[in-house]
Amino acid sequence: MLIELKNVTHVYEHERGTRVLKNVNLEIRENEFIGLIGHTGSGKSTLAQILNGLIKPSEGNVIIDGIDITKEKVNLQRIRQKIGLVFQYPEHQLFEETVYKDIAFGPGNLELDPEDIEIRVREALELVGLNYEEFKNRSPFNLSGGQQRKVAIAGVLAMKPEVLILDEPTAGLDPQGRRQLMGLLETLYKKEGITVILISHRMEEIARLSTRVIVLCEGKVQFDDSPEKVFAEVEAIKKLSLGLPEITEILHCIKERGFDVRTDIFTIDGAVKEIVSKLRRKDIC
Amino acid sequence: MLRNINIGQYIARDSIIHKLDARIKIIITILMITALFFIDSFKGYFLFLLAVLFIIYLSQISFMRIIRGLRPVLFLVLLTLILHIFFTRGGEVIWQWRFITIEKNGLITGLFMVSRILLLIMFTSLLTLTTSPLQLTDGIESLLRPLKRFGIPASELAMMMTIALRFIPTLLEEADKIMKAQMARGADFESGNIIRRSKNLIPLLVPLFISAFRRADDLALAMESRCYHGGEGRTKLHELKVKTQDFIALFISILFSILVSFF
Amino acid sequence: MALIEIKGVDFTYNELETPALANINLSIEAGEFIAIIGGNGSGKSTLAKLLNVLLLPGSGKVLVDGMDTADEKYKLKIRQKVGMVFQNPDNQLVAARVEDDIAFGPENLGIPGPEIRKRVDQALELVGMAGFHDYPPHELSGGQKQRIAIAGIIAMEPDCIVLDEPTAMLDPKGRKEVMDTIHFLNKEKGITIIHITHFMEETIGADRIFVMHNGAIYKEGTPEEIFHSISDIKRLGLDVTVVVELAERLKKEGFNLPDVLTISELVDCLC
Ligand SMILES: Nc1ncnc2c1ncn2[C@@H]1O[C@H](COP(=O)(O)OP(=O)(O)OP(=O)(O)O)[C@@H](O)[C@H]1O
Numbered sequence: 001m002l003i004e005l006k007n008v009t010h011v012y013e014h015e016r017g018t019r020v021l022k023n024v025n026l027e028i029r030e031n032e033f034i035g036l037i038g039h040t041g042s043g044k045s046t047l048a049q050i051l052n053g054l055i056k057p058s059e060g061n062v063i064i065d066g067i068d069i070t071k072e073k074v075n076l077q078r079i080r081q082k083i084g085l086v087f088q089y090p091e092h093q094l095f096e097e098t099v100y101k102d103i104a105f106g107p108g109n110l111e112l113d114p115e116d117i118e119i120r121v122r123e124a125l126e127l128v129g130l131n132y133e134e135f136k137n138r139s140p141f142n143l144s145g146g147q148q149r150k151v152a153i154a155g156v157l158a159m160k161p162e163v164l165i166l167d168e169p170t171a172g173l174d175p176q177g178r179r180q181l182m183g184l185l186e187t188l189y190k191k192e193g194i195t196v197i198l199i200s201h202r203m204e205e206i207a208r209l210s211t212r213v214i215v216l217c218e219g220k221v222q223f224d225d226s227p228e229k230v231f232a233e234v235e236a237i238k239k240l241s242l243g244l245p246e247i248t249e250i251l252h253c254i255k256e257r258g259f260d261v262r263t264d265i266f267t268i269d270g271a272v273k274e275i276v277s278k279l280r281r282k283d284i285c
Numbered sequence: 286m287l288r289n290i291n292i293g294q295y296i297a298r299d300s301i302i303h304k305l306d307a308r309i310k311i312i313i314t315i316l317m318i319t320a321l322f323f324i325d326s327f328k329g330y331f332l333f334l335l336a337v338l339f340i341i342y343l344s345q346i347s348f349m350r351i352i353r354g355l356r357p358v359l360f361l362v363l364l365t366l367i368l369h370i371f372f373t374r375g376g377e378v379i380w381q382w383r384f385i386t387i388e389k390n391g392l393i394t395g396l397f398m399v400s401r402i403l404l405l406i407m408f409t410s411l412l413t414l415t416t417s418p419l420q421l422t423d424g425i426e427s428l429l430r431p432l433k434r435f436g437i438p439a440s441e442l443a444m445m446m447t448i449a450l451r452f453i454p455t456l457l458e459e460a461d462k463i464m465k466a467q468m469a470r471g472a473d474f475e476s477g478n479i480i481r482r483s484k485n486l487i488p489l490l491v492p493l494f495i496s497a498f499r500r501a502d503d504l505a506l507a508m509e510s511r512c513y514h515g516g517e518g519r520t521k522l523h524e525l526k527v528k529t530q531d532f533i534a535l536f537i538s539i540l541f542s543i544l545v546s547f548f
Numbered sequence: 549m550a551l552i553e554i555k556g557v558d559f560t561y562n563e564l565e566t567p568a569l570a571n572i573n574l575s576i577e578a579g580e581f582i583a584i585i586g587g588n589g590s591g592k593s594t595l596a597k598l599l600n601v602l603l604l605p606g607s608g609k610v611l612v613d614g615m616d617t618a619d620e621k622y623k624l625k626i627r628q629k630v631g632m633v634f635q636n637p638d639n640q641l642v643a644a645r646v647e648d649d650i651a652f653g654p655e656n657l658g659i660p661g662p663e664i665r666k667r668v669d670q671a672l673e674l675v676g677m678a679g680f681h682d683y684p685p686h687e688l689s690g691g692q693k694q695r696i697a698i699a700g701i702i703a704m705e706p707d708c709i710v711l712d713e714p715t716a717m718l719d720p721k722g723r724k725e726v727m728d729t730i731h732f733l734n735k736e737k738g739i740t741i742i743h744i745t746h747f748m749e750e751t752i753g754a755d756r757i758f759v760m761h762n763g764a765i766y767k768e769g770t771p772e773e774i775f776h777s778i779s780d781i782k783r784l785g786l787d788v789t790v791v792v793e794l795a796e797r798l799k800k801e802g803f804n805l806p807d808v809l810t811i812s813e814l815v816d817c818l819c
Pocket residue numbers: 012013014015020038039040041042043044045046047088686687690717719
């Protein structure tokens with residue numbers, strides 16, 4: 001699966017003609033882990049919906065697996081099954097009366113046997129860390145914010161997509177839920193070879209797993225590079241309403257005090273090693 | 286795709302039309318719509334159309350926006366036209382083929398009805414496009430206030446109207462979202478003929494209503510948490526005040542509606 | 549007398565067998581900055597709704613400034629005193645213009661027009677959004693919308709603002725704007741803040757943190773007390789901040805560090 005955007009520009013019909021995306025060119029290859037960041041309103045969610053054909057861009061081409069989906073008469077259904085999208089607001093994704101029915105909706109459209117559907121629902125709920133028996137008959141609208149989020153993610157996982165786009169999936173999740181989800185994404189990416197596109201406002205999540213970071217600003221691609229390179233542009237990143245992962249920020253502060261530490265480190269383990277090797281241990285502080 | 290309907294939507298602009306008193310705008314709208322039903326010549330309709338275009342120009346709302354608002358009723362309009370053309374009798378025969386005849390009265394009545402519907406929709410959507418829902422409620426409430434004496438709950442009635450007005454775009458937005466949510470998980474709304482497509486819309490309905498009610502509920506919660514408790518004892522940031530330009534606007538439209546109905 | 553007092557409160561949603569809140573007891577003084585953390589479904593939002601009379605306790609009492617929320621005649625008074633900001637900015641703005649939205653609360657309270665005008669302007673000033681009177685909400689960024697929502701509450705001159713994950717949808721800058729705003733309101737205006745969040749670093753500036761677990765207050769204390777029992781926090785599915793975690797790991801490596809909470813404290817001690 002390969003996605004290619006060529007000169008994509010998008011204008012929402014009823015706005016005052018402001019271009020939400022401006023001339024975006026991207027190529028997404030198999031088994032990448034892409035972090036997509038940008039200020040609020042920079043066009044991330046719009047881009048996500050263009051990538052799986054929910055929005056047809058005003059101009060430009062979207063080519064998926066060699067097929068240009070902006071042309072007429074393309075079967076978008078097959079494409080959307082391969083490219084799963086977890087929406088930004090979980091309540092926009094849920095529509096059925098029970099959690100079971102909601103998650104079964106996608107597999108149902110794949111024309112699977114009822115038994116297979118049940119297996120998929122069960123698996124999906126387990127993957128996001130919800131108990132099948134406890135939740136299957138509850139109304140998705142009477143769940144806590146974080147629980148709704150998990151059900152929405154399960155609904156997309158149940159379709160077993162080849163590309164998984166997640167629009168701020170960890171917003172509203174507690175730290176454990178967040179850790180589980182990130183672990184899950186890591187497995188899907190490393191073991192199943194899935195392409196993951198992760199939109200998030202938490203820089204540490206982006207930095208941790210991404211092989212490539214795309215930064216949007218007012219609808220334009222500002223950076224498209226490895227996380228190390230992107231987060232090295234400290235000034236530019238801050239100007240774009242973004243920040244650094246906290247751990248990187250700490251290393252930057254230490255560096256400013258005149259210690260020669262590396263600043264392209266995004267994990268606590270890495271930072272500990274770096275600090276231990278570069279800083280003297282003081283007895284008194 | 287469903288966001289084109291104009292009724293119940295508001296577009297903020299800094300125009301003369303936006304600044305008119307909501308009550309005056311409501312009265313003018315009623316006046317003009319009444320006049321519309323008295324017009325019985327193409328000249329009259331043309332004059333009315335010119336007036337509407339002029340108001341659109343003054344309101345700084347894009348013309349395309351108003352036109353797009355007409356799209357959803359196109360079907361209704363066409364149906365009206367066709368029914369009149371084929372079934373209203375009278376006048377000279379214009380065209381005949383076997384048992385189908387088109388007579389002059391049918392064609393004219395059809396065209397009149399179509400002009401009427403289109404102009405009516407354009408005019409009322411201008412009202413809601415240029416008047417914020419809150420102002421609209423205040424206007425309606427203030428106009429209904431004299432009825433309070435007869436035991437009619439004017440404030441609640443007005444609030445209900447506003448919520449209904451607010452509800453239309455909410456409902457459409459919601460339909461749009463659910464459609465997207467289902468499409469993202471493999472539902473098919475785009476292919477097949479009309480019958481097939483309409484059938485595919487059925488699974489949309491139940492969730493649509495559930496979630497529209499939930500949205501309304503969320504909104505009610507937000508309003509309630511900010512002390513909303515009906516119109517009783519509510520004050521206004523912008524007290525409605527009728528200004529000179531309001532009188533001028535009213536005067537002009539009274540003149541215009543008399544003029545146009547006699548054309 | 550404490551501003552908010554909760555005594556033996558239970559709450560169960562119709563649909564559930566297990567209660568969403570069980571035997572909650574707490575009291576909050578005027579002027580405090582409280583952070584509430586806890587896992588998904590632990591009852592934080594339910595607790596918040598009790599304070600604003602959007603829900604009534606099944607048993608027990610919720611007192612705001614001595615007034616019982618179950619008493620119908622205090623309902624408006626309490627809602628005026630305790631304002632609420634929700635997670636999704638789009639669902640809480642009621643009007644089509646910023647100014648009208650902020651005026652909505654005071655209008656409901658029956659404040660005279662000129663006074664509302666003054667309050668609207670002050671509130672906009674306070675949240676750093678002066679000059680945005682005329683904007684339609686949908687032309688604002690997420691962080692700006694949240695600040696307008698906060699301004700709408702401030703215009704009602706509340707004693708306390710409850711914020712339920714107000715920063716969840718915001719970019720780092722928007723998050724900082726909102727956090728700066730509520731800290732400012734707390735310090736300069738003496739408004740009590742109750743801040744529900746999943747961002748542990750947002751709780752560092754709080755006077756006290758409540759940790760919720762399975763519908764109960766599991767623990768309560770200053771940020772130092774809460775975050776320096778790392779294993780305890782992790783057992784609940786929560787986390788400590790990056791700074792605390794890093795400091796802890798460095799201590800194990802032989803660094804001699806005191807308990808630190810902020811980046812600058814940590815860096816000062818290291819360098
Ligand atoms: N359905 C829509 N109709 C009209 N305008 C829209 C629509 N959705 C988004 N917009 C506008 O398009 C712009 C980009 O929005 P988008 O949701 O893609 O941003 P985003 O980067 O996802 O922001 P956030 O981080 O807040 O989610 C914004 O200015 C927004 O107001």
